Amino acid sequence: MAPPDTRTQILDAAERLFAERGYRGTSVRAITDLAGANLAAVGYHFGSKAELLAAVARRVIEPINAAQCAGLDRLLARTPDPAVTELVEAFAGPLFDEMPAGDEGGARTSRLIVTILSDPAEEVRGWTGPAEDTVRERYLAAFGRALPGLSPEELRFRMRGMLAVTAVDRVEVYQQHSPACLSPAAGEAARHWAITFLTAAMSAPPTGT
Amino acid sequence: MAPPDTRTQILDAAERLFAERGYRGTSVRAITDLAGANLAAVGYHFGSKAELLAAVARRVIEPINAAQCAGLDRLLARTPDPAVTELVEAFAGPLFDEMPAGDEGGARTSRLIVTILSDPAEEVRGWTGPAEDTVRERYLAAFGRALPGLSPEELRFRMRGMLAVTAVDRVEVYQQHSPACLSPAAGEAARHWAITFLTAAMSAPPTGT
DNA sequence: GTCTATAGAACGATAGAC
DNA sequence: GTCTATCGTTCTATAGAC
Numbered sequence: 014m015a016p017p018d019t020r021t022q023i024l025d026a027a028e029r030l031f032a033e034r035g036y037r038g039t040s041v042r043a044i045t046d047l048a049g050a051n052l053a054a055v056g057y058h059f060g061s062k063a064e065l066l067a068a069v070a071r072r073v074i075e076p077i078n079a080a081q082c083a084g085l086d087r088l089l090a091r092t093p094d095p096a097v098t099e100l101v102e103a104f105a106g107p108l109f110d111e112m113p114a115g116d117e118g119g120a121r122t123s124r125l126i127v128t129i130l131s132d133p134a135e136e137v138r139g140w141t142g143p144a145e146d147t148v149r150e151r152y153l154a155a156f157g158r159a160l161p162g163l164s165p166e167e168l169r170f171r172m173r174g175m176l177a178v179t180a181v182d183r184v185e186v187y188q189q190h191s192p193a194c195l196s197p198a199a200g201e202a203a204r205h206w207a208i209t210f211l212t213a214a215m216s217a218p219p220t221g222t
Numbered sequence: 223m224a225p226p227d228t229r230t231q232i233l234d235a236a237e238r239l240f241a242e243r244g245y246r247g248t249s250v251r252a253i254t255d256l257a258g259a260n261l262a263a264v265g266y267h268f269g270s271k272a273e274l275l276a277a278v279a280r281r282v283i284e285p286i287n288a289a290q291c292a293g294l295d296r297l298l299a300r301t302p303d304p305a306v307t308e309l310v311e312a313f314a315g316p317l318f319d320e321m322p323a324g325d326e327g328g329a330r331t332s333r334l335i336v337t338i339l340s341d342p343a344e345e346v347r348g349w350t351g352p353a354e355d356t357v358r359e360r361y362l363a364a365f366g367r368a369l370p371g372l373s374p375e376e377l378r379f380r381m382r383g384m385l386a387v388t389a390v391d392r393v394e395v396y397q398q399h400s401p402a403c404l405s406p407a408a409g410e411a412a413r414h415w416a417i418t419f420l421t422a423a424m425s426a427p428p429t430g431t
Numbered sequence: 432g433t434c435t436a437t438a439g440a441a442c443g444a445t446a447g448a449c
Numbered sequence: 450g451t452c453t454a455t456c457g458t459t460c461t462a463t464a465g466a467c
Contacts, residue, residue: 019450035342037246041443051452056444058450124342131340131390133244133333170415174387181340181386182379202429206379209429217422220414228433249460260434265462267432 020058022048028069032125036066036137067140070129073122080107081148085155097159098212104152105207108179114200127180163219175211229267231257237278241334245275245346276349279338282331283354289316290357294364306368307421313361314416317388323409336389365424372428384420
């Protein structure tokens with residue numbers, strides 16, 4: 014097995030430190046120290062600290078997006094229209110698969126995502142590509158068919174709520190890193206709790222207003 | 223009307239800038255410049271940048287906590303036990319009252335809260351006092367009585383989800399600050415959507431696992 | 432209470448040798 | 450592709466005059 018190259022080691026170190034200390038709380042020096050690389054290597058491989066963050070974010074998000082997309086494809090290929098529960102599971106499931114609570118790395122990943130998404134600076138949030146929007150729009154359409162009578166605005170509200178619940182929950186677990194919360198059993202429980210919680214929420218009758 | 227003192231002007235400026243640029247993205251210099259005060263005034267009045275953040279956070283959170291507490295008192299003083307919907311409204315309502323979407327300041331406030339809560343650094347999150355925990359524990363107990371059969375762990379999961387939905391939704395609205403999202407009508411709609419969404423989610427049957 | 436001035440340290444980026 | 454060395458900037462915190 015060949016040793017990982019400098020570029021990969023910088024990505025690994027940056028993913029860890031950005032998650033633990035935030036983007037602004039992490040210096041390029043800390044990243045290169047942890048990676049066992051030189052300070053100038055970041056500039057060479059990525060151009061700047063902001064572009065390094067974008068590379069880290071893309072590497073983390075990509076498999077989640079792909080799994081969400083594949084799950085939706087599978088549901089839409091069937092004959093009966095997918096139920097709300099199935100859509101919720103296809104959307105939220107990959108967030109649990111790629112960020113297993115039992116795995117310390119998974120908890121870190123969820124922390125990283127929330128850290129990035131909640132940063133006020135455009136420099137930090139502005140890495141998203143068209144792929145992310147496409148997945149969201151496809152699920153929006155599928156939920157719209159499963160929930161007729163819901164206005165587009167209320168549907169968008171509910172989609173935001175769904176993302177908020179899955180992402181933020183794991184972060185609180187990580188912040189008060191009790192070992193019990195990080196066990197695989199706890200992760201599986203959280204997955205089922207989330208699906209129950211979100212299926213009921215998404216299926217609520219339209220508010221009308 | 224006496225002009226506001228330096229201390230208050232620093233608090234106002236810090237609240238605005240912390241919300242817009244985050245804690246680490248805001249320098250003490252930027253705060254004192256906006257406040258029309260001197261750089262050293264922060265050290266004199268608050269001791270350090272971190273203690274200034276704590277003062278800002280307390281000033282924002284206090285009225286929300288008080289309203290949540292008063293709402294619960296009102297429900298518990300009645301004869302029939304409060305329904306889940308009433309508890310949801312008493313808990314989430316103050317977040318909308320104190321952070322009206324139609325008001326630019328309210329949108330900023332919600333951004334500030336999420337910025338603080340999602341920061342990885344203990345320095346940033348560690349300002350909470352016993353008051354915050356008390357309110358959460360009281361609601362936890364009330365929801366527990368309204369939802370028998372739910373395990374304490376699943377109940378805590380659902381409470382986290384409730385907070386995530388109300389807080390995060392407003393932030394996304396603020397980040398893509400389309401004027402339509404900031405109208406008072408949109409704020410009232412979001413309030414009703416949230417109560418519908420969360421009542422259904424909280425009332426879901428126990429998962430059991 | 433509010434100011435000036437500055438100490439003291441850390442930062443991101445890059446030029447240039449190897 | 451990886452290093453050393455350093456430039457120029459920005460930061461918080463504080464000492465001390467008024």
